Amino acid sequence: xxxxxxxxxxxxxxxxxxxxxxxxxxxxxxxxxxxxxxxxxxxxxxxxxxxxxxxxxxxxxxxxxxxxxxxxxxxxxxxxxxxxxxxxxxxxxxxxxxxxxxxxxxxxxxxxxxxxxxxxxxxxxxxxxxxxxxxxxxxxxxxxxxxxxxxxxxxxxxxxxxxxxxxxxxxxxxxxxxxxxxxxxxxxxxxxxxxxxxxxxxxxxxxxxxxxxxxxxxxxxxxxxxxxxxxxxxxxxxxxxxxxxxxxxxxxxxxxxxxxxxxxxxxxxx
Amino acid sequence: xxxxxxxxxxxxxxxxxxxxxxxxxxxxxxxxxxxxxxxxxxxxxxxxxxxxxxxxxxxxxxxxxxxxxxxxxxxxxxxxxxxxxxxxxxxxxxxxxxxxxxxxxxxxxxxxxxxxxxxxxxxxxxxxxxxxxxxxxxxxxxxxxxxxxxxxxxxxxxxxxxxxxxxxxxxxxxxxxxxxxxxxxxxxxxxxxxxxxxxxxxxxxxxxxxxxxxxxxxxxxxxxxxxxxxxxxxxxxxxxxxxxxxxxxxxxxxxxxxxxxxxxxxxxxxxxxxxxxxxxxxxxxxxxxxxxxxxxxxxxxxxxxxxxxxxxxxxxxxxxxxxxxxxxxxxxxxxxxxxxxxxxxxxxxxxxxxxxxxxxxxxxxxxxxxxxxxxxxxxxxxxxxxxxxxxxxxxxxxxxxxxxxxx
Numbered sequence: 001x002x003x004x005x006x007x008x009x010x011x012x013x014x015x016x017x018x019x020x021x022x023x024x025x026x027x028x029x030x031x032x033x034x035x036x037x038x039x040x041x042x043x044x045x046x047x048x049x050x051x052x053x054x055x056x057x058x059x060x061x062x063x064x065x066x067x068x069x070x071x072x073x074x075x076x077x078x079x080x081x082x083x084x085x086x087x088x089x090x091x092x093x094x095x096x097x098x099x100x101x102x103x104x105x106x107x108x109x110x111x112x113x114x115x116x117x118x119x120x121x122x123x124x125x126x127x128x129x130x131x132x133x134x135x136x137x138x139x140x141x142x143x144x145x146x147x148x149x150x151x152x153x154x155x156x157x158x159x160x161x162x163x164x165x166x167x168x169x170x171x172x173x174x175x176x177x178x179x180x181x182x183x184x185x186x187x188x189x190x191x192x193x194x195x196x197x198x199x200x201x202x203x204x205x206x207x208x209x210x211x212x213x214x215x216x217x218x219x220x221x222x223x224x225x226x227x228x229x230x231x232x233x234x235x236x237x238x239x240x241x242x243x244x245x246x247x248x249x250x251x252x253x254x255x256x257x258x259x260x261x262x263x264x265x266x267x268x269x270x
Numbered sequence: 271x272x273x274x275x276x277x278x279x280x281x282x283x284x285x286x287x288x289x290x291x292x293x294x295x296x297x298x299x300x301x302x303x304x305x306x307x308x309x310x311x312x313x314x315x316x317x318x319x320x321x322x323x324x325x326x327x328x329x330x331x332x333x334x335x336x337x338x339x340x341x342x343x344x345x346x347x348x349x350x351x352x353x354x355x356x357x358x359x360x361x362x363x364x365x366x367x368x369x370x371x372x373x374x375x376x377x378x379x380x381x382x383x384x385x386x387x388x389x390x391x392x393x394x395x396x397x398x399x400x401x402x403x404x405x406x407x408x409x410x411x412x413x414x415x416x417x418x419x420x421x422x423x424x425x426x427x428x429x430x431x432x433x434x435x436x437x438x439x440x441x442x443x444x445x446x447x448x449x450x451x452x453x454x455x456x457x458x459x460x461x462x463x464x465x466x467x468x469x470x471x472x473x474x475x476x477x478x479x480x481x482x483x484x485x486x487x488x489x490x491x492x493x494x495x496x497x498x499x500x501x502x503x504x505x506x507x508x509x510x511x512x513x514x515x516x517x518x519x520x521x522x523x524x525x526x527x528x529x530x531x532x533x534x535x536x537x538x539x540x541x542x543x544x545x546x547x548x549x550x551x552x553x554x555x556x557x558x559x560x561x562x563x564x565x566x567x568x569x570x571x572x573x574x575x576x577x578x579x580x581x582x583x584x585x586x587x588x589x590x591x592x593x594x595x596x597x598x599x600x601x602x603x604x605x606x607x608x609x610x611x612x613x614x615x616x617x618x619x620x621x622x623x624x625x626x627x628x629x630x631x632x633x634x635x636x637x638x639x640x641x642x643x644x645x646x647x648x649x650x651x652x653x654x655x656x657x658x659x660x661x662x663x664x665x666x667x668x669x670x671x672x673x674x675x676x677x
Binding site: 010016095100101 | 286347350351365372374376381388393
């Protein structure tokens, strides 16, 4: 994968059209159309908020827990959407791949970009909630784009890997759904990390080595509340703090190599 | 690489690993874990193919279904990776393995134009500039804002084709694009072919339509079982191809004999057909211009007096080329014997080189009710050098000046 090629003229044109097509097709035939990309996370948020915050009294010790929860859900929602769509991208465009030669990574990138657009729209809603909730806006909110960049790189790496595996083994689709389901609860999204910390500090530390947990907690720390427990506040060892970042880089390298090696044969194997 | 060369293919080999059973799942992983070789069969699709295409050449690739020619085209297009050998392409290349790649039925005609154009490397702006000419060429102005799924297949093909001809690359790969569309559309395709031929661009063309191959191609190769078996002038290569076809047809003919479809009220039965050349031999192959005879064997189960005998010669696309019967010349066959044959003798062979099928029938005197009518009775091949037209009738030529009228 030559990085410069991503920006070649032909690839830019193709990427743009694929993103537009994806976006148009997404809510084809629905009355509310694009509104669903806002409504879906909001409705999910409403349910989880009622169950966990109102009913089970989660997060009483965290200020602005509702927005804290919403931001976590939106980021997790992006990760899910980008990896699942990216995973199906190559197989879904199989017909095209068999008929014309073009860089296959464009398809994976395009499918994650439409998830990224959704994320931006959702973050605007989060911002509205931040204002409504009277959250004290900190200068560190400027670091949020870097947190999102990190999450995007992670999602893209996962998408590359899964989409290539999917060509040979369709089982990965089901496997990944189960993994996501488990990871949703293994990541401190709907509950504050302090609950785990009370129970087992070691478990809390291990949980924060998960890149997604690190990103979500850092984002919350940067935008919503300093009460958020982040990887570097909980783990003292600077080497251990680097683990989530190193994990992403290693994963990206493996995914890139695996995708590149297999993409030559996508047309025959799909 | 020689600057006059557009494509060089050297010792190209390609093998597909075909799974015996298609498991795209964990079960396959288990099977493969225990036995690396089981479950796959290697199939050599291309075996040591080499050739060179010069710039500006209209180059034909012919071969039977499954011969490997489509795989070859896909390798040239960069869609499949090659195993061994090399392919060098000199210049920009656009493949048309199929028209309308990336078309989505849920999008409108307009949106599909942009998507399809992007695959050809055109930006939105460029497509907007070409938009009017695309739409008017496709003759679907009124439907551009409707979803593609509401288009007829003919409209879809016209739209796809109109976009495709915008491609400005040096080399075009065309695979059976002409297999779709009505006669009028095919004519448009042919006009386009003439145009690119004149423009001096390089074209690699795969088709089963030997007429088109002969008309347009400067050179052709024949692929059979993954090997290049002939290369040269289209006429010669097509001749080789027809020989391969007729050799395999004798085998197929024997299989088909038992399952001929008879239509009719009964009383007479058409049994088989033979083609006889000018030296009186039963053959599968006759030359253009050479006298030949079609002999139809039949039997009757009751005495039939007053009948019309007819034969039909159909071309490789099923088109009816000749359909003479005895009524047209008021030939009276008399009472048909219990067993017999009738003959239709052609004093010259008007058919152009190609593969033809025969049908024959015995009908009542008003040619409304068949006693028996059989399609696909036999196949035969015509060989020769003629290039234009399905049949040839010699006209009397002359040439005259026009008298200028004085105003």
